[in-house]
Amino acid sequence: MSKSPTRYSGGCLCGRLRYEAEGDPLLSGHCYCSDCRKASGSxxxxxxxxxxxxxxxxxxxxxFRSTSFRGSDAVRNFCPACGGLVFGGEVGKDVSHTIYAGSLDDPSLFHPTIAIFARNRPDWAVMPLGLTVFDTLPA
Structure with missing residues (x-):
């Protein structure tokens, strides 16, 4: 018997903005860039x-749009009712999306493997052991 693909679901604080994803994530990790720190308050x-x-x-x-490290738009999607930050990318335009692991219905499905923009990590933000660390983005 083959294993069925993992399904991820989640959404905002009030439940009005939702997502589902199927299969293994392309990437899974922590981003320490200044924009992500400010967007998360962490x-x-x-x-x-x-x-x-x-x-x-x-x-x-x-x-909310800002300029990304590569100079293109970084698009963060949030719920207009509760303000919960849910996913990144522009639906219908981008070939990939990020979901913010704090929005998962089952947070135990999050298994980080990388840390990006580690050069911007505040000293007080403890990085888990075992992550592959990048100063900026993976090549």
Whole structure:
């Protein structure tokens, strides 16, 4: 018998903005960039990346755009009702999306393997042992 693909689901605080993802994440880790720190109000954002074809979204999202490390738009989607930060990327445009692991219905499904923008990590943000660490982005 083959194992069925893992399904991830989650959403915002009030439940109006939801997602489902199927299969293994392309990436899973912690981002310590200054934008993620400010968006989360913490020392990092735990994230998982999925191909857009593996994702389904429901509900209304508002977007905040900023300039990414590579110079393109970084798009963060949040719920207009509760303000909960849920996912990154522009639906219908981007080939992949990030989901913020704090929005998972089952947080035990998050297993970080990398740390990105580690050069920006505050001293007080403890990095788990065993992560592959990148000063900025993986090549």
């Amino acid at each position: 020392g990092f954002i735990p994230f998982m990346g999925f191909a857009s074809t593996a994702m389904r979204f429901s509900g209304e999202a508002r977007q």
